Amino acid sequence: MKQTSIPACCLPRHARPAWRLITSVVALGIGALSPLVQAQQAPAAIEARVQDFLRGQTTGLPGEVSIVVSPFDPNNQLPACAALEPFLPAGTRAWGRISVGVRCDSPVVWTAYLQAQVSVVADYLVAALPLRAGQIVGPADITVRRGDLSTLPDNTLTDPTQASGHHTRFAIAAGSPLRGDMLRIPHAVRQGQNVQVMSAGPGFRVSSEGRAMNSAAPGDSVRVRLSNGQVVTGIAQASGTVEVGF
Template structure:
C-alpha cells in the first residue's frame, strides 16, 4: 500500500519522462497510471501489466503518457494505452488486469419474493469484485429495507437489480392522506387507486370522491405537499 501511495503521488500527472523507450518503460507507465486510477478504491487492489507486442518498433521518445481509452475503467481485464508526447508520434496498447479483492453480500438463508431484507438475511462473501456483475451489492445499507423481487437461495449473491423498495401502499387500501404547506397541515382518509413503492407518486380517492395525487410513504401514508 505504501508503494502504491508513493507511486500515485509521483505520477499524479500520469505522464512520465524517459531517456529511451523500452518495453519496461511502457509497462512502468501503465502500472503508475493504474495505481493512480485505483487509488481510494474499496478493497485490496492488485495490478498486473502484460508485455507489449514484441513486433512493435517504436521510435525513440523522451516523454510518454499512459492513459485509458474512452469508455474503459481501471477494472478487470483491459488494454491500456501509452503514447509518445515528445520526440515522436505513436500510440501503443498493453494488456493489463486490475483485481479488487473485497466483500460482497449474499443471502444468509433462502429469501422469498417480496421479503424485506433485514440484518439477519445477508452475510458477507469475499472475492475478486472485478469478476462479478457490476450490480453486486457491497454496502449493507443498499440492501437493508429493500424487498426481494426474485427467489434467492442461501449463499446466492445479492444484486441491486433483484431488489426494490418495498410496497408502501396497495391498490384499494385505505390510506391516510395528509397534506402540508406553509403554515398548515391536514389529513383525510382515502383509498389508493394503485400500488406504489415508498417515494412513488400514487393517486388517492377521498371520501368525497376527489382524486388527489401524492407521494407514497411507509405505513399506508400518502403525502401531498403544497
C-alpha cells in the same frame, strides 16, 4: 525519409487493419522533428500514468483496491510523448482484467494499450439459507463473505441494509451472492391507501390527506387525489407519507 514502425503489441486487434495509415502519420511527423523528440517512449512513464489514472477511476469503491499494470514493451519504437492521456475503451468498467488505452497528441499522434488487473476486495452478501420466491429477507437469511468484487456481477450487494426487508423476486439457493435484481423493494405506498401528503416551500410546511392512485416504493413517484379532488404528484417516503415540493 526514415519511418518509425509501431509494434503490434501497442495496438488493439480491431485497430491493426489501419496499420499502414497510423505508421505513415507517425513517419510524416517524425521527419520534421529533432533527434531529441525522436527519443523512445519511456515504459516507466506510461506505466505510472496508467496507475494514476486507474487510482482515480476506482476512488470511492468499497473495500481494498489493488492495481497491477503489465509492463510496457521496453523495445517499443514510439516517439516520446509530451502529454500522455489514458482512457478506458467504451463500455469498460474500471476493475477486473482490463485493457487501458493511452493516447498521445503531441508531438506525434499515437495510441498504445496496456493490460491491467484491478482487484476490489470487500465484504459482500450471500444467502445464508435457501430463500423462497416472494420471501421477505431478514437478518438471519443473509451472511457476509469477503472476496474480489471484480469477479462478481456489478450489482452484487455489499451492505445488509440493501437486502433486509426486501422481497425475493425468485427462489435463491443458499450460498448465492445476492444481487440487486434478485430483490424487490416493498411498496411504501399502495394504490387506494390513505396517505399523509406533506407540502413544503419557502417558510411553510403543511400536511393534508389523500388517496394514493398508484403503488410506489420509497423514492418512487406517486399520484395522490386530495380530499378536494385535486391530484398532486409527490415522492413516496419509507414512512408511508408522500412529499410534494413547491
